Amino acid sequence: MKANSRLWRWLGLIFVLSFGALGYLGWQIYLFAPPIPKAVATADGAVLFTGEQIQRGQQAWMAAGGQQLGTVWGHGSYVAPDWSADWLHREAVALQKIRAAQHGGGQVLGDDARALVDAQVRNEMRRNTYDDATGAVRVSRERAQAIREVASHYEALFGSEASLATLREQYAMTEGALPEKADRQALAAFFFWSSWAASTDRPGEAGLSYTSNWPHEPLVGNTMSTSAAMWSMVSIILLLAGIAAMLWLHGRDQHDEEAQPPKADPFLGLKATPSMKATRKYFFIVIALMLLQIAMGAITAHYAVEGQAFFGIPLAQVLPYVTSRTIHTQIGIFWIATAWLATGLYIAPLLSGQEPKLQKLGVDALFWALIVVVLGSTLTGWLGTLQHRGVDFSFWLGNQGLEFTSMGRVWQLLLFVGLLFWVFLLGRALWPALRRPSESRGLIAMVFLSATCIGGFYATSLTWGQHTHYSMIEYWRWWLVHLWVEGFFEVFATAVIALIFTHLGLVRPASANRAIVAETIVFLFGGILGTLHHLYFTGTPTSVIAVGAVFSALEVVPLTLIGLEAMQTYRRSRAVPWLDAYKWPILCFVAVGFWNTVGAGLLGFAINPPAALYYVQGLNMTAAHGHAALFGVYGMLGIGLLLFCLRGLFERSLHADRLLKPAFWGLNVGLAMMVFMSLLPAGIYQAWASVTQGLWYARSPAVIHSGVMETLVWLRVPGDIVFAAGSLFLALYAWRLLRPAARRKAPRPALPITAARQ
Numbered sequence: 001m002k003a004n005s006r007l008w009r010w011l012g013l014i015f016v017l018s019f020g021a022l023g024y025l026g027w028q029i030y031l032f033a034p035p036i037p038k039a040v041a042t043a044d045g046a047v048l049f050t051g052e053q054i055q056r057g058q059q060a061w062m063a064a065g066g067q068q069l070g071t072v073w074g075h076g077s078y079v080a081p082d083w084s085a086d087w088l089h090r091e092a093v094a095l096q097k098i099r100a101a102q103h104g105g106g107q108v109l110g111d112d113a114r115a116l117v118d119a120q121v122r123n124e125m126r127r128n129t130y131d132d133a134t135g136a137v138r139v140s141r142e143r144a145q146a147i148r149e150v151a152s153h154y155e156a157l158f159g160s161e162a163s164l165a166t167l168r169e170q171y172a173m174t175e176g177a178l179p180e181k182a183d184r185q186a187l188a189a190f191f192f193w194s195s196w197a198a199s200t201d202r203p204g205e206a207g208l209s210y211t212s213n214w215p216h217e218p219l220v221g222n223t224m225s226t227s228a229a230m231w232s233m234v235s236i237i238l239l240l241a242g243i244a245a246m247l248w249l250h251g252r253d254q255h256d257e258e259a260q261p262p263k264a265d266p267f268l269g270l271k272a273t274p275s276m277k278a279t280r281k282y283f284f285i286v287i288a289l290m291l292l293q294i295a296m297g298a299i300t301a302h303y304a305v306e307g308q309a310f311f312g313i314p315l316a317q318v319l320p321y322v323t324s325r326t327i328h329t330q331i332g333i334f335w336i337a338t339a340w341l342a343t344g345l346y347i348a349p350l351l352s353g354q355e356p357k358l359q360k361l362g363v364d365a366l367f368w369a370l371i372v373v374v375l376g377s378t379l380t381g382w383l384g385t386l387q388h389r390g391v392d393f394s395f396w397l398g399n400q401g402l403e404f405t406s407m408g409r410v411w412q413l414l415l416f417v418g419l420l421f422w423v424f425l426l427g428r429a430l431w432p433a434l435r436r437p438s439e440s441r442g443l444i445a446m447v448f449l450s451a452t453c454i455g456g457f458y459a460t461s462l463t464w465g466q467h468t469h470y471s472m473i474e475y476w477r478w479w480l481v482h483l484w485v486e487g488f489f490e491v492f493a494t495a496v497i498a499l500i501f502t503h504l505g506l507v508r509p510a511s512a513n514r515a516i517v518a519e520t521i522v523f524l525f526g527g528i529l530g531t532l533h534h535l536y537f538t539g540t541p542t543s544v545i546a547v548g549a550v551f552s553a554l555e556v557v558p559l560t561l562i563g564l565e566a567m568q569t570y571r572r573s574r575a576v577p578w579l580d581a582y583k584w585p586i587l588c589f590v591a592v593g594f595w596n597t598v599g600a601g602l603l604g605f606a607i608n609p610p611a612a613l614y615y616v617q618g619l620n621m622t623a624a625h626g627h628a629a630l631f632g633v634y635g636m637l638g639i640g641l642l643l644f645c646l647r648g649l650f651e652r653s654l655h656a657d658r659l660l661k662p663a664f665w666g667l668n669v670g671l672a673m674m675v676f677m678s679l680l681p682a683g684i685y686q687a688w689a690s691v692t693q694g695l696w697y698a699r700s701p702a703v704i705h706s707g708v709m710e711t712l713v714w715l716r717v718p719g720d721i722v723f724a725a726g727s728l729f730l731a732l733y734a735w736r737l738l739r740p741a742a743r744r745k746a747p748r749p750a751l752p753i754t755a756a757r758q
Contacts, residue, residue, distance in 0.1 A: 004442060007517040014521055018528035025532065025544060026475050033471040034197035034210040034539045038135035040189070042144045048151075049189035051135070055467055056391075057190025060183040063394040064158065065322035065385065066401020068329075069173065072194050073211060073538045074617035074695075075474065076403055077325055079304050080171040081699045082618050084194035085215040087150055089696035091195065092219040094146035095121050102142070118219070125220045126209070128200045137196070151188035158184050170701040172307035172321035179388050194470070197539055198222070205542075212545060214537035215695035216615060222694075227542045228610035235553035235609050242554055261505030261576045268578075272649055273349045275359035275429070280649050281367055282342035283642045287727075287734050289335035289374070290635075294727055296328035298720055304704070304713045323382050326399055326406050330381075332630060333404055333485065334374050339638030340493055341422055344451060346645045347496060348429030351444055355429075362425045369418050377407035384408075395466050402473070404481045405461055412461045423455035439509035443499050446516055450492035457484050471539035482531040485634070491520050493637050497589055500644060504582065526555030533608050537617060545610050552608045581652065584660040588640025591668055595632025603628050603680070615690045619698055621683030628675050636667070639730070650737050659733040666726020673719030682712040 040049040061072070061083075070080030099117045100109055109117065129138045139147065157164050157171075158178040168175060178184045197210040199220045207213075213222045299310055300321065308316035345363050349355050383389070384398025394400060397408040407415075426448065433444050460479040464472065498516050501507040507515075532540075532548030579586075603625040607616050616622065647655065685708055690698035703709060 004513060004517065007514065007521065008442075011517055011521050011524070014525050015528075018524060021547070022528055022531065025547065026472075028543065029471055029475050029535070029540045030469075032202075032541045033469050034193075035130055035135075036193065036469070037130055037137040040137045040139065040147075040192065040196075042141055043138055044141075046144065048139070048144055048147055049192060053186040053189035054193045055190075056183070057186035057188065057193075058470055059391040059395070059466055060178055060187045061190055062401030063183075063384075063388075063391045063398075064177045064187070064401070065326075065399070066406075067403040068322045068325045068399070068401065068406070069177070070171070071618045071699075072191075072470065073198070073474070074214065075534075075538070076618070077321075078618065078620060078623060078699070079307070079321065079704060080173065082215065082695060083154075083191045084198050085217065085618075085694070085696040085699065087154075087191045088195035088199055088215070088217055088220065088222075089694065090150045090153065091143075091146050091192075092121055092125060092217070094149045095124070095143055096219070098142045098145055121219065122221045125199050126201050126207075128203060130200075147192060151185070151192070154188045154191060155181070155184040158187060167701070169307040170705055172303040172316075174308065174316055174320045174322075176388070180390075183391075208542070210539050211537045212540075212542060214614060214617070216690060217694045217696065219694075224611060224614045225542070225545075227545050228536070228614050231546050231549035232609035232611035235549040238550060239553040239605065261579060265578045265581065266503055266505070267648055268652075270350070270648065273355040273359075275355060275363045276346050276349055277649065278360045278363040278367070279342045279346045279645065282338055282345075283646055283649075284734055284738065285367075285371070286335045286339045286342070286638065286642055287731050289331050289338070291727055291731060293328055293331040293335065294724055296324045296331065298724070300324045300328050301713065301716055301720070305710055318386070319382075320385065322399070323385050326381055326385075327378060329404055330378070330406055331374075332635075336630075336634045336638045337485075337489065338370065339642050340489060340496075343496055343641040343645055344422070344426050344447070344492070345429075346648070347499065348426050350648075351440070351499065352430055352433040354432050359425065359429060362421070366418060366421055366425065369414070369421075373407075373411050373415050373418065377411035380408060380411075381406065391466070402477055404485075405477060409462070416455075416458050416462065419455040419458050423451050426451050439513070440499060440502055442513035443495055443502070443509070443516055446495040446520065447492060447499065450488050450495060453488040454484065454492060457488060460484065474535060474538040475540075478531050478534045482534060483528065487524070487527050489634070491523070493634075493641065494519065496641065497637075504579065505576075506579075523555070526551050526553075530555035533613070536610050536613055549608075549610050553605070581647065582644065584657065584664055585640045585644040585647065587664055588636050588643060591636045591664070592633055592640065595628055595636060595671075599625065599628025599632040599675075603675075615695075616683065616687045618695065619683050619686040619690065620679050621687060624675050624679035624683050627671065627679060632668075632671055639667070646734070646737065654737055656733055656736045659729050659736075663726050663729035663733060666722050666729060668726075670719050670721070670723025670726055673722060674716055675719075677719055678712050678716040681715075682709055685709065685712070 036051050036054050038051040039047050041047045061069075067076030070076055070086075071078075071082040072084050074082060076082075096117055099120055100114070103109060103113050103117060124140065124143060130136075131138070157167065157173070158176075159181075160176045165175070178187060198214060199209055199217070199222060202208055202210050207221070208225055208227075209222065212225050212228065216222055216224070299315065299319065302310055303316070303321040303324070306312075307321065308314065345366075349359070380397045381399040384393050389398060393408075395408060396410055399406050400408060405412075430444055430448050434441065434448065458480070460476050460483075463476040463479075495516050498507065498512040502509045502512050529547055529551035532544050533552035534548075536545050536548060603621075607613055607621050607625055643660070686698040686703060689703050697703060
């Protein structure tokens with residue numbers, strides 16, 4: 001008990017110190033973010049852009065699709081360009097031509113003259129002319145001419161200029177993405193500002209831009225910084241040292257005696273309570289949403305070849321790339337989170353031995369509230385994009401243009417209220433178990449505490465507004481995406497799995513109590529400050545690179561043992577015949593361990609060091625890591641929990657387990673084919689282009705629509721087919737449970753698990 005108390009104190013200390021440091025660095029990001037000038041003007045006073053236009057342009061880009069339509073500072077989708085890198089290259093080339101014409105008078109320049117022009121352009125674009133007193137950025141007449149040329153390109157591209165129709169198709173854009181001329185002019189101002197911050201030296205740090213010289217662009221002297229190189233080496237050393245230390249500690253510890261599973265299935269004679277039975281509809285909706293996500297993923301991937309059509313069908317007229325990708329990413333979060341939320345509602349009465357009054361009514365009400373949020377946010381996002389409803393509609397009801405958190409603010413508020421209601425339902429059902437002394441009380445407390453954090457930390461989605469600085473939007477967005485999804489949801493699910501394993505007799509409760517607190521300490525120690533590895537190049541100070549590199553390396557360390565622990569658990573489960581009924585849920589948890597090691601660990605660390613991310617941010621290397629980690633870890637975790645809960649919600653004779661074998665292997669083999677036959681090779685190919693010529697080139701049509709890249713897109717098809725087949729087998733398994741005979745044989749309310757074990 002003393003050891004457990006000490007672990008809980010360490011957990012509290014790590015939590016407070018880590019979030020204190022993350023908050024302090026957020027304050028530093030706010031203080032040192034790239035300034036938004038009141039005006040961008042020439043020396044003789046001609047105004048090119050105003051500060052209001054820059055801020056309006058940020059809103060206009062998000063309303064047009066935002067991070068679902070290319071990227072800014074590397075975050076977003078991968079078919080259209082990174083607009084900051086694209087503007088930077090176009091402006092540098094335009095300024096070179098203007099300066100070359102001045103020097104050569106129409107004649108071809110020699111090597112010395114060309115070198116002089118290159119140096120002039122580089123020095124001019126790196127010189128910081130922002131004046132704190134006036135809030136203005138001054139540019140030369142020649143640079144102003146180059147800026148106007150590039151701005152006219154973007155104004156035409158986001159409009160209806162017929163000569164750019166082919167380029168729009170290559171970018172998977174629709175015609176007239178921004179119908180209003182004022183919005184297109186403002187958009188150009190925002191793109192200019194994002195590239196200005198990427199190439200202009202930060203005050204007092206010569207040779208280092210506001211984005212730490214990202215993107216790689218030799219024309220303006222954007223090369224990897226010393227800080228990125230040094231801290232990358234430190235992160236690799238820390239990773240190796242951390243893995244060695246963990247393996248040594250794991251080997252020297254005296255492991256507890258292995259648990260002995262009971263002779264009979266402890267869940268076999270148990271019946272579902274009314275609120276537990278009410279969770280069945282959650283799990284069937286989970287499968288329906290997963291099928292929708294897969295369909296949207298196939299359409300989105302195909303748009304990388306045909307930007308406005310699906311095998312010749314002009315699908316983009318009703319379902320443009322921006323919408324299909326938004327649904328693909330947002331629905332993925334919805335179905336995974338719904339599986340975990342429903343598991344909490346299902347397992348709480350089992351653990352407490354009591355059914356609170358009106359609990360079923362609360363579970364039903366929450367379900368329909370979630371349906372309203374999912375359908376409402378999807379429909380309004382689609383209509384807002386298709387009908388160009390404008391910036392206010394996009395922010396409040398439509399598509400905010402932010403990856404993984406794109407729904408309008410009204411829907412975010414409703415979801416926040418729904419999550420708090422879920423915490424309330426979970427807490428009232430768990431309260432008797434939390435009050436009653438037992439070996440599992442520590443695990444139950446971890447479930448409730450992590451659930452409370454899930455509800456509370458979703459408030460970070462409400463921290464930014466329409467006029468928030470883009471650097472701060474990214475800071476808060478990653479609180480949500482990294483900490484909410486990858487942090488507290490993972491702790492919650494891990495604690496739930498530990499409870500399941502203890503009741504199945506695969507793990508001793510005392511061992512599970514210690515292990516879950518210790519693993520949470522290790523995970524949060526690296527994971528909270530590891531959030532910063534997403535923010536190296538988003539207008540943040542160099543301290544973010546140092547802290548992010550160190551802690552993102554430590555974040556990987558505990559993943560090295562997860563696969564080993566999962567295999568040991570599966571080995572123990574095969575020793576008892578009755579555990580064969582839980583073979584596929586347990587194998588899903590084993591798959592989580594595998595993809596945690598490979599997808600989150602190996603592929604994650606391949607891009608996390610600053611030196612690596614400097615070249616590959618915004619390329620398909622990130623997509624390879626994202627697919628392997630998001631579905632492989634969180635998706636398989638959700639499916640494993642779903643299968644376990646359905647096992648208790650329907651009589652054993654109704655489960656067509658023969659369908660789960662092709663479902664399990666189809667999903668995992670299909671995912672592996674998708675990642676290693678298509679996404680990862682595409683990312684490596686783009687990385688070569690980024691290192692040799694610059695990010696603008698790696699994201700240009702010359703690379704994206706090259707023969708190699710389009711072939712790699714087509715190589716997704718075999719993996720997609722296998723993956724989709726696996727999901728259909730899972731859907732067929734669920735459908736068989738919904739047959740009239742299955743409904744007649746559904747279990748009646750009866751004995752909860754705690755009473756059965758006494």
